Amino acid sequence: MRMPRGGDLGPPRGDGVGWWQGVDGAAGEGENNVVDRIVDNEVIGREAELARLRALLAGDGPRVAHLHGVAGIGKTALLKRFVREALAEAACWWLDCRDIEPTPEGCTGALAQAADTDAEGLPALLETLAGRAPLGLIVLDSVEAWRLLDTWLCHRLAPRLPDNLRLVLSGRHHPSVNWAAGEFTQPPLNLPLAPLANADATRLLIRLGLAPARAAAVSGRLHGHPLAIRLAATTLRERPDHRLTDASLQRVMDELTELYLADVDDGQGRRLLEGAAVVRRVTVPLLHALFPDMAAEPAYESLRRLDFTEVLPDGLALHDAVKEPLAHTLRARDPERFLDYRRWAWQALARRAAVTANFELWRYTADMLYLIDNPVVREAFFPSGAQALVVEPARPEHGVMLERIIATHEGESGSRALRRWWRCQPEAFVVVRDEAGACRGFYCRFDPARVAPECLAEDPVTASWQTHLAADPLPEGRRALFIRRWLGEAAGERPGDVQAAAWLDLKRTYMEMRPSLARVYLTVTDLAPYAAVAATLGFRHLPAHGVRLDGRDHATAVLDFGAGSVDGWLARLAAAELGLARPEPLDRDARELVLADGRRQPLTPLEFGVFGYLVDREGEAVSRERLLREVWHSHYTGWSNKVDAVVAGLRRKLGPQAGCIETVTGVGYRYRPDPKPVSSPRG
Template sequence: MIDPIVEDEVIGREVELARLRSLLEAEGPRVAHLHGVAGIGKTALLRRFVRETSGEAACWWLDCRDFEPTPEGCVGALAQAAGIEAEGLPALLEALAGRAPLGIVVLDSVEAWRLLDTWLCHRLAPRLPDSLCLVLCGRHRPSMSWVAGERLPPPLDLPLAPLADEAAGRLLTRLGLAPAQAAEAARWLHGHPLAIRLAATTLQGRPDHRLTDASLQRVMDELTERYLADADDGRRRLLEGAAVVRRVTVPLLQALFPDLEAEPAYATLHRLDVTEASPDGLALQDAVKEPVAHTLRARDPERFLDYRRRAWQALTRRAAATGSSELWRYTADMLYLIENPVVREAFFPSGAQARVVEPARPVHGAALERIVATHEGEAGGRALLRWWRCHPEAFVVVRDEAGACRGFCCRFDPARVAPECLADDPVTASWQAHLAAEPLPEGRRALFIRRWLGESAGERPGDVQAAAWLDLKRTYMEMRPSLARVYLTVTDLAPYAAVASTLGFRHLATHDVRLDGRDHATAVLDFGVGSVDDWLARLAAAELGLGTGEPLDRDARELVLADGRRLPLTPLEFGVFGYLVDREGEAVSRERLLQEVWHSHYKGWSNKVDAVVAGLRRKLGPQAGSIETVTGVGYRYRAQRPDETPRA
């Protein structure tokens, strides 16, 4: 395996290294953005910089793919990397500054933290002590949050360009090609270091092999095909499996390839020169992963689907044992299995962010009032502006590159706002009535998305709405695992109907509210016992064709009997049955049900659980035996076939 930190990796990067060194100068920039396409050598360059400056500055390095994209996730990960205990961002930065005269915080693969971009720009960066600098390394140019920043000196913008042909030829020679072959191959490799490494591997000892004049993507596809052709069947299978999932672990390999010994298979992958090791497993280089996955999907779609299904099943089995510190890795793994762009783009947009979202401030009041007056009637406008006066923290604004407010979103936890405001607003009063009729289990929270409006488009789809929804996904992550339900309102359901259905929202027609001559429709999304992660698992299962025939209609919150009849469930029945169904075949203790469904830490026997199970069995009728009693433990769910004799 080629060491990603070897000297060869930074041939031809002398100018970029010199520019990075300006971070250590007294009058130098405080923040740097190093960006370029996958495989261009960003991480290798940064590691060289850190190694060369190790005598001058301490460094704390995070791979953002491994940590939750929330402020708490960032602070906790940095504290762990530095080996310190600090509560909150100010205490953390003070502790880091006290560790060394100069310090560098590196956030690698920062595109994985797009949900956190505004916080990084407007909260973390402005609070950096003079002795600390921040380097963000990722695929994309700095977002509008940084370009339009008002409280931060201009960051160092450092795009990583392809290597010149001369440097590419030197690197190929260092990697084993003859000088003439290296010079000829360098002309077609677009100065891309990963392509150069693959070419050195596939062309070595084959002087007659020639590359074609094509785009970088075509060259990568060709090199990857040649690399796979050289691999034996076992390695090829491992590479294909690794291309389907976000990361590879020993248990996941065992699930993907039950006929193989997982530990030796993992060691084989680890030795390959196209894999990267991280604290949470192995991953293929992105520039190789994509061609391998695309080829597998095109040539053998059934095998591609089978790998994804096996991965889903392994992840859902592991979910129950996932601690809070590991929750983000599980979430990211599950998200990777979802191909639906509506879901993937909602969390990790692939393009540049056209608008900046940040907490509203008093200076935005006039713009908010103007937008409300343009798109809302008298009653609706009065309700929104009261929220602005009483709870300005519930608002975020969407700004353009010039800093002008182009829209806003109002969202809040109803348990954390004034009850009289909830009662006086007809929309939130209706939502409160629904919460009273279908209460959440103890410890669970709801999110009210009261309104989003753009200056031009109002509530309709557009760049303001897209930016607001990206910020809402950050709110989802911050509120989990206690977030259980989301309410929102629109006056025109049609533009959102398809997307809302895909995401699992249902229209509560009985809770629609008429204001100013327009119906404000209410839509609700129930996440399930496992909060956001249960929701993502259901979306993935639906996409993968898993879970068909499930006895639980989660959107309607109804029991589906074998004869087609449907029976409503109370919130606790829904929570208990859903938890058991999601863990089919597993014995679940009463204590665990109390903790996960009731959010109670009571230890010992509880009649609460037994009473709910008894109610479920009555409703299940002939299928009551699907909920088995596990003596001395609790309960277990096993699906029954229609012709199966009920179990006692």
């Protein structure tokens, strides 16, 4: 298999978590020190931007900087050039946000790993970093992957920076309104990265091997885009008569990508690039799953040497500016093969995720999320635009605005309940405001286990939810989240920008509460606008737990995440979209087994309790004593055949599927369903 040339002309590469101590003039050695592999031609034409970044090194300079621009514009290369210069007087801790879960714990854990410290908690961690060098740089690259964490970065991390630490955020989008409205002693440095000037583009093309006359002729058609320039230099050197399209950047990138692929003169090479364009990152095991007829290690190496490949902390990725047109072309030309690649990738990732330690689980969750087309989920984790509204914890001064919104959209009883929550649980409220500071809406959410029982009982809605929890209790150690209400100033509970911002922020709450989050409750007065989306996400309507307030029905919907918490839920969403979802084995409302052929079997109360307990803990070995305690509510710890008798009855009703209840010798039982097989690609 012959692949296009590459390697030396590719973007700078390196691990996503690393640090470089350069105060003594010597940067760290080894694979983590990607700074040493930067070459000058990757920052041609960026002298003005470099000069502005150097302001961070001054004692009275800005403490936060935002570098932003479109994919492939050269943000990472510029930052690494700046860091290389700064190493003479500063230490740097570099995080690639794409591979780190978007939670405060994910950020602080990765930063502590980069700094090789056991310091716990954000204040202690920042103090440790501040003591390492006279000046320190915390660089967050690809920060658009942390959209869920934007408010925390702005209002928690940045304000706590010691005087000698600087925070540099690099991403695709303009800083959100969070940063314009934040309180900083020095305004953040806002540094948009524009296309290269035509003269600089010509210089770079010549540096990359194109003849001066040819470089001057084509440079104006490349929109000053460094990745397009690199691709043009590679593809046009051997095509002296090719006339490049004078069109939009996307059209030019599509054309250059097709020319590049034309050099792949065998079917295997093209298949390899197509598969790599469908997934978030490429690993050797994933290549083996996608292409069992290829030698995975050489295939991985051929991808690594490509001009538009990025080396991630744990794998490779095609640059998005090339990946997106490749994936789009494949989807349009061969939609079935596009779906097959996603299916095969999901199966391989699901197998890996099942045996992955919790601290590494986010990588596989993010990989599976990337395979989802559902816009509600995809926008939350892979945003296509900048955040337009500020979402932040409510403060006492927001009370007047909250009161006005509540009075506009709620009746007497609903208003009284929300005002009571504002008094007894103010930390449950989150406000949504615009750049000018005006409160556009709010939402209220909390963990009922951390609220006074009398507060829950006084509100008819939460009292109803508590009744449901008592009748269908969560396993020990699992938590629920009550989303009591969201209201926009203009639209109330109806869909709109406020509701979208609230739901996006709720995804952050989901992530922070995992892996203990097991169930979410919410209420709306009009289910219709949300019915389709809610059903897709797995919410169930509970008619028996609706409440009538002020002449309006407040419907209750519930989302059960299952044994895998948020990660398991997201994996199920991906599986369902790809046609790989297993049917739910238990209809909890009807208290029936649902067999693979569609038949149903009624269950006794004890059979329902035992099977439900095992299903909720898929893959976990559960002892007989634990089942006696949790299902029978018995504290008997000796040997008993009660559990065995119930399991025997379940297995009879399961028939050919009886093997899903495994006996764990000396312990008890385990539920392990058989996933639906999908054939692997061949040839």
